[in-house]
Amino acid sequence: MLVTCNGFDVTNNKELPMAVPLAELTDAIAGVIAAGPEVAAPKPVLIRHARQLTDPVNFGVVSQNESKNVVKAVDGAFTFDPVAAVVARRIIDVAGEQPVEMAWPDYEWDLTEFDRSSLSIEDLVKAIKKPAELYLRERMQISLPSEERSSDDQIGLWPDKREYSIIGSELVRAKRAGADLSDQRHLRQLMGGVPIGAVGDRFWATIGEEVDAMLAVEGVDFSAEVAVPIELSIEDAGIFDTIEVGAKQVLEIAFSKASGRHFVRPWLQLAALAMAEPGRVREAIVIARSEKKNETVAVDRFVLAGESEADRLASATRVLTFALGVHQRALCSPLPLFEYASWADLTKSSHVNTGLNSDLKNPSAAAIFGGRTFADFTNPADVFNDLHPIDEGFAKTGTRFQAYARALQDCFKETTVKR
Known part of the structure; x- marks a missing residue:
């Protein structure tokens, strides 16, 4: 007997879940085969279907009503899809086990797999600030939804x-x-x-x-900016971009609390400009909201380290080599490098944890690192504790989180001079 069903009620043509006609069919068959003197004897009704893969009960129907003559035709999950059967059995096997943390793989760097011949400065900025996104999207080909913001018809007293x-x-x-x-x-x-x-x-x-x-900070030219083309080649990578800057300054205005994360873009821009126009010296100016009570604006100024043109070029090369190194490693491994926490004072766990609270709101970082704290990242038993072969010569001391944070902070300190 072949039974077909289109999933719609025969009386009113309303769509029904497939479980409804399936249950009605099994009830009807059970009633027929149970007629006569053997009414009390259970009779198997062969049911072969493959519905939702995530629920193992969907691979066999077992009635909760003992009066119904419906039992599983096979002892275990059944489906016409052998892969689905394997998944179903695995679901059953691990039902009582503790969840196992995802093991994110490391890959060897392959020049033929990723084309880095035309990177922008912003590509490198994102690699340093949010390497977890680069790893998931580019290497793992996983796209996660952005932060969900609930809709509300009530207007708050003040924006968040x-x-x-x-x-x-x-x-x-x-x-x-x-x-x-x-x-x-x-x-x-x-x-x-x-x-x-x-x-x-x-x-x-x-x-x-x-x-x-x-916009009233002294010593800043807010208007006279020109477009400077960038065409650089470093090792296997090419950096091509156009940067809008002043003749003597690189300006970054961040309408948020002052933080080391705001240094990344002007730092890389200074380096690229120094290599594109080695005879010109520019100063980076970072304007942000101050955390001090009686101060509205925080201003940081820095230049590339080096008294001579050759020294400044050496600093610029080191900066971009570092950025490209992070970019390369982020395409191969989930790096515990963060936008906020990696700029924090590593001797103060509260500062690091405050940064992680912000960093782990990023869907990619949360997917990889979960709800980790500074204590987790410095725990010898944690899966993200040990340095990996790919870190050799790049991130050197401490746990992996500490090593990458130190590499970032040390590179910035050693290639810039605060003013």
């Missing part, structure tokens, strides 16, 4: 830190471009997500004061 930073950055760009900030305010209010009324007035006044303070 992330939204505040986004709005502030938009206002800084708009004001530098000569736009009227009142137009930006009107546009933002139409988009929603910002307070209105008296609270809204206070919000716009507060954020406007911060924008004005950032």
Whole structure:
């Protein structure tokens, strides 16, 4: 007997889960074969189907009602798909086991597998800030959803830190471009997500004061920027980009709390510019929100280390070689290198843990490293503790997390001079 079913109710044509007609069919067959003097004897009804693979009960039907004459036709899971059967058995086998942490593989570097002939500065910035994304997306070919932000029809009294930073950055760009900030305010209010009324007035006044303070820093030219083409070749990689900079400065404005993570982009830009225009000396200026109570703006200034052109070129080469080294290793291994925590003082676990709280909100980092703390990353028994062969000559001392953080911090300190 061959039974077909299209998954719709015969009386009203409404779609039904396939489990419903399947159960009705088995009930009907069980009722027929149970008629007569053998009504109490269970009769097997052969059921072969493959529904949801993730639930092993879907590979055999066992009625919870003892009066029904339906039993499994085979002792175990059944499906026409042998691979599905293997998965089902594995699910059953490990049902009582503790979950095992994913073992993320290391790969050997293969020049033929990845084309690095045309990298941008931003590619290298992302590799240093979020190498976990590079490993998952490029090497493992895994795309994870971005951070989910729940929709809400209630407008908060004040935007959260992330939204505040986004709005502030938009206002800084708009004001530098000569736009009227009142137009930006009107546009933002139409988009929603910002307070209105008296609270809204206070919000716009507060954020406007911060924008004005950032764009009033002395000794900074906010307008005279030119496009400088970058065409560099280092080992197997080519760096091609166009950087908008001033004649004497590289400017980075970050509408968020001051942090070492804001140094990465101008640091790499300084290095690339030094190699593209070796006769010109530029200063990096990083403007961010200050963490000090009586200070609105934090300003950091640095130049490449070296009194002579040759020394500065050596510093620039080391910076870009380091960045390319991180990029290469991130394509081969899950690096415990982070945007916040790897810039923290490694002697203070609370500082590192504060950074990790932010870093592990990134879906890729969370997928690989879970909810690890500084104690986990310095635990000899942790799977991410030991250095790997690929780290040789690059990250050298301490646990793997400490080694990469020190490599980053030491390279920055030894190739720059603060002003």
